[in-house]
Amino acid sequence: MHFLFNQSIKPVDLAGVNPNMTVLQWLRQNNHNGSKEGCAAGDCGACTAVVGELISTGSKVFIEYKSINTCIALVLNLVGKHLITVEGLAEGDKLHPVQQAMVQANGSQCGFCTPGFVMSLFALYHNESSIDLDKINESLSGNLCRCTGYKPIINAAFLIFAKKSQCHEDFYIKNNAKLISSLQEINEIENKPYCYTDKNKKIYYNSPIGIDQLASIFQKHPDAKLIAGGSDLGLDITQQLKEFENIINIQNVAEMKTIENNNEYIQIGAAVSYHSAWSVLVESFPELRSLLLRFASKPIRNWATIGGNIANASPIGDMPPVLIALNSLVKLRKGSNVRKVNLQDFFVGYRETALKEGEFIESILVPKLSSNERLWVHKISKRYEDDISAVCMAIKITTDDGVLIESRIAFGGMSDIPKRAKQLEKTIVSNWTHKDLVHKAYLALKEDFSPIDDVRATSEYRLQVSARLIEKTALNFSSIMVPNMAEIRHY
Amino acid sequence: MANTNNKSTDISSSIIGSSALHESASMHVQGNAPYIDDIPEPSGTLHVAFCLSNKAYGKIKSIDIDKAKKANGVHSVLLAEDIEHLNIGAIRLDEPLLADKEVLFYGQAVAAILADSHEIARKAASMVSVEIEELEPIITIDQAMSKKSFLEEPIKMSTGNAKGAIIKATNSIGGEFYVGGQEHYYLESQSALAIPTENGELLVHSSTQNPSEVQHLLAHVLNIPQHCIEVATRRMGGAFGGKESDSSQIACICALFAQQTKLPVKSKLPRRDDILMTGKRHDFKIEYQVGFDNKGLINGIIIDFAARCGYSFDLSLAIVYRALFHADNAYYLPNASFCGYMCKTNTSSNTAFRGFGGPQGMLAIENIIEEIANHLSVDAYKIRKLNFYQNNSNNITPYGQVIEDNIINELVSEIASDTGYERRRKDVEEFNNKSKYIKKGLALTPVKFGISFTKKFLNQAGALIHIYKDGSIYLSHGGTEMGQGLFVKVAQVVANEFGVELDRVKVSATSTAKVPNTSATAASSGSDLNGMAAKDACMRIKKNLVAFARKRYNIKEDEIVYSNSHVLLGGKKISFNKFISSAYFNRVELFSNGYYKTPKIHYDEINAYGRPFYYYSYGACLSEVVVDCLTGEYKLTKVDILHDVGASINPGIDYGQIVGGFIQGMGWLCSEELKWDDSGKLLTTGASTYKIPSIGDTPEHFNVKIKPDTSNHEDTIHKSKAVGEPPLMLAISVWIAIKNAISYAEQGRASELNAPASFEEVFFCLNNLNN
Structure with a gap:
């Protein structure tokens, strides 16, 4: 120990x-x-x-x-x-390059958040050889500062890398x-x-x-x-x-830390962190990148697992809607018995799952998209970084000769469990190119869900913005690109 | 100020105006700058946690503390009935340390638990059960207004004939909107450590902006003279006004327990408790009527401000006053009538927060200007310029102060030309004409913020300077360090006076034992007041040194020059250390207090008339946003700021205040939303639900310029200006830019936008599928 x-x-x-x-x-x-x-x-x-x-x-x-x-x-x-x-970090009186940069760039004011920023920057220093604003924002997404407005800290991060080649090697290198x-x-x-x-x-x-x-x-x-x-x-x-x-x-269970990736599906061990699953997920589903960047924060993604995100059965987890839309299965194990359950049937009630006593999630099986399938994911929250979804929507469509023939849509934040919107799925198949798609989607959503008013959003916003997200997806499908605000820095 | 004692050159001239680093920067980055929770605990230290009310309003029928008392490691449980001097408060003693017979808000402390550890105390607090007979609470501003639940009679301020002018005006419009409050979310929650010393005396470490007030209230609660209590504050992990009055309760409870047990007692509030127990920025409901001509010149204006104050008086009167003082912002309003209602509600007691009511007042007038622009279909920038205060006429505020230092016209023209405002506006319009789902918005808004406490007596400060025999200098003053860089600024003032390097000046923790009867470090006044007091102390020491040097070296006063850590004495140059040492052996007093009170200010509260402010700070900000009209989401893409800090003592520190203040203001107006349920339970009690800006919210295009070659019109410390609060209000331009974007949308209803402009709020101004 x-x-x-x-x-x-x-x-x-x-x-x-x-x-x-x-x-x-x-x-x-x-x-x-x-x-x-x-x-x-x-x-x-x-x-x-x-x-x-x-x-x-x-x-x-x-x-x-x-x-x-x-x-x-x-x-x-x-x-x-x-x-x-x-x-x-410091060696004797000598500050670490990360610390030096923070001092030099006026990166601290009250100083209370500073140790945390310094450590996130230290991880960045060890993991990257070059830097840009995206990397800085990503690595500091889990650090709140109430004084500086972040700009001096961003300046410090650039300073670290501007000088990295001339800097002394730190203790750990x-x-x-x-x-x-x-x-x-x-x-x-x-x-x-x-x-x-x-x-x-x-x-x-x-x-x-x-x-x-x-x-x-x-x-x-x-x-x-x-x-x-x-x-x-x-x-x-x-x-x-x-x-x-x-x-x-379960962090050290070797078999549960593996990822299998083939042409048909990805199998992700339940103890695989978001950090470790990142590259395979983004390679297979490039649409997931923007969602994963907004999934909690860097330090959480470093340790949190997809298995945990499913097992805690939160109605507002971000991965379950995506996995349900992709028709994923969970492999459950109890003693030596293994069974597979479709993820949409795994959630049975508010924070209740199909897991039996002594049973645990061993891995998650995520089918890949075929050439006539497409995936979109949308997240609505109060803040782009490190925030829990008001609505998380994943939509997978199947086309035949460019015509939508099938859809599979799952939501977080709309019900007491992550759940498919079956009425909406039907509606969009028949109305995908209809000029009033948004109203039809809205009516279908009202049949599918009765979301709650809570601290993150009102019920009405959840319903209406979901309908608009359908509209946005349909626009995107017909090559009218409405950008994702979370992803843009200038426009 | 004429320098009669001596001269200070070289280092001196470079120290003032240099970007010396924050005095704790190197400690901050190593994690060895101690906050209260980091101070090594004296042996035997006990810990306090609170049991909070889970009802907003009701009679306490019973409190069962048996289980908590019996829990392992619990020493005692304190209730209101155990405290003789129960009530505290900043102005009125109307805040019971623990709820007495009734609970007045959800989260009010009902019992305090003393235990061996923080964890044990918290667990025991959850074992206390309180039976409350619920009464119907007053939660919202509307409820308070309809029930006339006020802390005080409405306050009024007027000039000319507003009503008449509106009736006569060519155009008139009216409306109402709501401005949300704001949780301080200082990263270090409220903390205190009370250590009994001897003979019933106490040393209390408090994370407070206001050590003297904590001392004063401790003396009251403990029923001992103030000289028995030393309150010390080395640094705070952020405060923003939230530790001006809200730090007293926890200090008092710790001290009560310390007095009882004769043991050190510490408490640091868990985040949820901190958010529930303490006050926030006041939310306001604002109603207005305005009359104006076809060009947009304002003829008359009436604004009613209703502020949610919470259950107690706190600082609300001064805050609502400051809202009225800033309802003109930078505009000349010859016929104006402002009224402020102080709504008493069953919510925590709202308190000081950076800007202190000013931001809400300013947002009101900026919103009205935008409405006038929308009504007349002209660019709001034109309306703003048309209504700005002028220099020789149109320069009297609704409260009668003549503005003598107005630079708003030149400042706004400068930023408009620097940023190519006219072209930017054209670009935005062209973009919006072509874009259906995405709209851009642009806003250039000014800030004029009055500097001084509006309570005259608070505008005083003290300092105490020791020069030790080795030439090192120890500086104490009444201001507290909460991250704003006050300590380094005042140290720069002192180093400059003696012509020594900055390292030689050590700033002590703020202590009531060193400088008494101080005002809160608030109202952006920290360096103005304490810098001047420190300078005064330097002058007094220098006076002693002059007398000594004249005699010893047979020179004239103006032959003494402090420079580069040396002293020039006529033709002779000796090191500062030697000079000091020699002065000591010649029996020269090498320490002195210093004192300052702000001149020229006066204010007649009854007639709302006078000169409450010594001077004004100015700034302007151009913000550009892009809004997704489908979802209500938006992104702040460009920010340009030009801000006036007079002749900056420390541009590096001032830059940090401007950038940080702006982002904090942006949080207030955009993503930070406090939500209560109908029963008065606050729902946003942590960072997972209350969203302060995170790093990606800082725009990539973020140009901040300190107005160059400028100087304070008044004789402030080195002609600098206050910088703590004013930049927060630069962020009003973000909210106005969002409103502007909505007004470009086909069916946008920009008038309906409230603050904060959450994505949901924006969405419903753009969309409603039920319509």
Whole structure:
């Protein structure tokens, strides 16, 4: 139960920690106060740190550095990894190039969000050799600043890369080989079940490395909470003040971290993060890129999984509508039994799924588009970055000789579950080129859904804007391009 | 100011006007600039969490604290009945520390839990059960107006005969619109750490803009003299007005527990609690009537402002006044009548927020100008120019202040010509003529913002400067550092006076033990007031040094020059350190206080007449947006700003204030929407539902220019101007640009646009499938 921390060579032992403890709680209890708590919900990024993870691809072994929201990540998820916080950047009195640039560009005002920005920039520094505004915005999408208006921070990011070639190598580049072997060493430690005892309570934590192991543990402890990225579950701990008595971390289950990509479909293991699935998803479905860029924030995408996005059965998750429109299946496993369920039937009620006791999602099967199929996805939210959808719409159409013959449309935010709009599907088949498509779509949507008024949108906006999104899609189909506002910077 | 004591050159001239870095920048980026939650906790520190009301209005029938009290690690539970001096408040003592017999808003603190840790305290707080007999709450402005639920009689301001002028005018229009409030969302939530020292005395670290007020209220609540309490504030993780009065409650509760237990007590509010418990920017409903000629010259105007103030008085009176003071913005209104209603509602008590009512007042008149333009089908820019204040006539505000420093005409002409406004307008029109689904909008709006606290007595400040024997300088002043760069600016003033490098000046944490009876760091006044007070302290020390040097070196006063960390004494040049050391051995007093009060200001509240402002700050902003008429979504594509900061003490810091203020204002008018349900429960209690701008909202084309070669007309510190609040109102141009885009749409109903212009709000001004 060890991880590497900042510039220290000696691994930190986590023996004795409560499995419910977040990384941020651990840091601050151990007087590493550089990382700040702004929201304790993974929304503001003041707590951002970077986690180095050992990646082996064939003969190549390297450390991948990814930003993380420490406020909602569980500290035990760090086992075998390298945690780098804002305290770990400077070497003695010498500031890290990222820190120097932030100082020079007046990138801090009150300074409270600054450690988080510095760490997101540190991840950018390690992951990119050149920079543009898109990359900067993407990498800082999970950091809120209330003082600077971001412009000085953007300037700082450009400054880092303008000077990168002349800069000294940071500690982590210089010591790369040493760090790799340290990580290999602590990774060799066997994954044993762990039990935390405190007075009269016992909390169990397991981190199986194989799927059979997971299946058998989960069958024995069906009440256990499965956790992968923890970006949703962490909120139960910090916001709802829950304490889980049995946690099974599936992040290290090898079989569930794989992606199979062939001509027919993509199979994505349930523990694959958005970060890891990004390239295969965008290659297969270029239309998804703009949605994925708006899916939560960079640090969330780094750790959150598609499996989790499905399993939590949120009515406002962004991936389920897309996957339903694509007619995806989920592979479920209980003990040694495996069954496939069409994703549209997986969601049975508000935050309720078809999963049986002791059953878990093993992988997701996403059929590819055939040559006469097209996909569009639209997201409506209050802010383009890091926001939950008011409406998320995915529409797949099938054409025959340029004529629409079939459609499959799924929505998030319109019902208590991610759901197909069957009336709308029928309506657009017969009215796709009708001049009053929008009104017909609106009437169909009213039959399909009775959305709620809530903090994100009124029911009426949800219905009407969905109808307009259909209109926008039809315009696009007939080559009248109405741009996606989220994607443009100048016009 | 004539320099009678000495001269300061070289370094001095480069320090003032240099972009010296924020004094904590290097600590910020390393995470070692401590905020209250980062201060090493003294041993035995206990933690506080609050149990909040889950009803907006009702009688408390019972509070069951048994379960919470018995929980492991809980020390005690505090209720209103346990507190002798229960009420606090900025102006009136009308805010109970804990709800007493009744709850007045959803989220009001009902009980405070003291426990071993923050987590235990929070869990115990959730175990308290409060039985409330619900009463019908007043939540909205409309409800308050119809029930005449006011904190105070309406306030009025008028000049000429507005009604008569409107009747006589060739054209007249009227309307109403709603301007939303704004959550501060400072990244560091409210925090306090109270440490008992000796003999019933306390040191209280408070994340506050207003240490003196916290001290004053602590003394009241603890029933001890103010000299028993030191309140210290090193830095805040953002404040924006939200820590002007709202930081007192948590400090008082911590101190009460510390007094009881004789142990250090700390609290930092969880984000949800912070948003629920504390006030926000006031939302306003604005109704107007305006009469104007065919060119758009305003003949008469009547505006009624109804502000949601919340359950208590707080600073609402001054805020609503400031809305009225800014309802003219940069326009001469010979016949104007403004009225402000202070609606008392069962919501948290709205409070100061950057601009302090000014932004709402300004948005009202800018909206009206846009309506006039739409009515006459002319470019609103022409209407704006036509109505601007002039220099020798048409220069008296509705409250009687003669504007002596007006630069709005030249400033707006400058930005219009810099940006090629006329061509940009033509481009937008041409684009819109050809584009059905996408419309562009363009707006160039001015800002004129009055500088000074409108309560005269607040316009005073103190400083205390020590020069130690080694020549290092320790500067204390009454202003607080919340990120705005006040500390470095005042340090620049001091370094300049002594001709020393900036590093030599250390700024202390703000403390009531160093400078007493200070005003809040607010109203953009921080560097104006504290810079002058610090300069005064320098002058007093220099006076002592002059007397010493004249005698010691047998020279005249004007032969003493402070420069490059040296002192020129006639023909002799010695290091500053040596000079100071020698002064010490010759028994010269090397420390002094300093004091400043703003001159010239006076204001008669009853007749709403006088000179409330020492001077005005000006700016203008051109914003361009592109709107998707199908969805209501839009993007801000271009922003150009020209802003007046007088002769800037620190352009780097000022630039940060302008850019940051603009984006914060944009958030207020665009994506930041507070929502309550009908029962008065606030629904937007976190960053996942309340959307402040994120990085992609910052436009790529974002040119910010500080007006060059300018200077304050009045004798302010180095002829600079205040910069904290005014830039926020530059963002009004974004909202107006959106409105402008809607007006270009075929069926757009631009008049119906409210603020914030959420995508949904814009959508329904463009579309309605039910019509």
